[in-house]
Amino acid sequence: MKVEGAPEPPRPDSTRMVLTMGAVGLLASILLVATYTYTAPYIAANQAAYLEASIQEVLPASTSRTDWRLVGEELVPDNESFTIEPRLFAGFRDDGTLEGVAIEAQGQGYADIIRLLYGYSPDCGCVIGLKVLESKETPGLGDKIGKDPEFLSNFTALDVRLSSPDGATDGPLELIKQGTNLDAWQIDAISGATISSQAVTDILNASNERLLTIIHGQLDELSQPPQE
């Protein structure tokens, strides 16, 4: 379908184009592999330090810990073969007694997934600390779930006891707005961030419902201090 007389446009040499792209791609991948190899240990160290600090925050009296994974309905000691199974950390005081279990939990927030770490003390049956690991909640409003000291003070002794013979509360956690007389299982919402506060409450409830019976069932194993 050639128009008579029209000059043929210069045809680009496709071999040269492919070679150029290939060479640039090769160089790019070498650079990336080098950067990845060089930074990977630093990134791993940063992440480990961050996790360590977060566990310290939710289990303040702990000086040593053992790592566990939830596989099916059972807790097993952590090792390298696990990747995505939910993690739990048992924290021990200086004298080797179990202070509590730090539990990773996540759920839908107002914007994207909220990831939490919270400390659960089997002795008192309560949540003793909460830390937001990752959230994209609205700056200035929803992101207060990780910063507002008043909101976080809800989680220093929050009653989540299972229904037990002594007739303790067994209902789920409850979010209330601007409460003055909080019951031990109630969380005071952040004004202007009700959805984010509710999300935290829901994440805790879902995680507690799933895990607390398992934790109490394996409490003897979990209470074994790390051997060192």
Add this chain to the structure above:
Amino acid sequence: MSTPTTLEPAASRTMDEFLKGLWKENPVFVQVLGMCPVLAVTNTVMNSVVMGVATTFVLLMSAIIVSLTRNWIPKQVRIATYILVIATFVTMADYIIKAVSLAAHQSLGAFISLIVVNCMILGRAEAFSSKNGVKDSIMDAMGMGIGFTLAIVMLGIVRESLGNGTLLGFALFGDRFEPWVIMVLPGGAFFVLGFLLLGINALNRRRAAEAT
């Protein structure tokens, strides 16, 4: 326009390539390029600084590569090549930020990877580095990068101090200050950018009027 008729010496021309990015052709205030990070991550000064440094790094490295290879890259595949080069340096910056500070990486989130599509970087590669030598390209990239950084830090200072009552995390106004929350929300970024553009255009217009 009154242009000087004498030829400028090479050194001052190179210096001009650097200085034009700071004010006369500032990527944010004059070219209004790369608005995604300008509006999205300037809610704190720290975020602005990290974003500015990362963008400058990518701009500088890609300018060097693009101007070095400008005679070898066939025209038909140049854009694809530039994007590949830029994406490589962005991914490197991403790893490096993660290795230096996990907290900084977390607060910038996806916006580090999004430097790839910052049109300022592709714009400089296409408009300048692909047509000029390495030295001029470096000066141009440094000027544009620093101009961009200064501009977003200005936004960061206004937004963090009004929206959060802090500057680099230190409280500014004491306990009785009620944060102006809109300033750290995306809407606040538009307001601050609008007022800064207004001020800078007014200043430029006055200077132009005085010069004539």
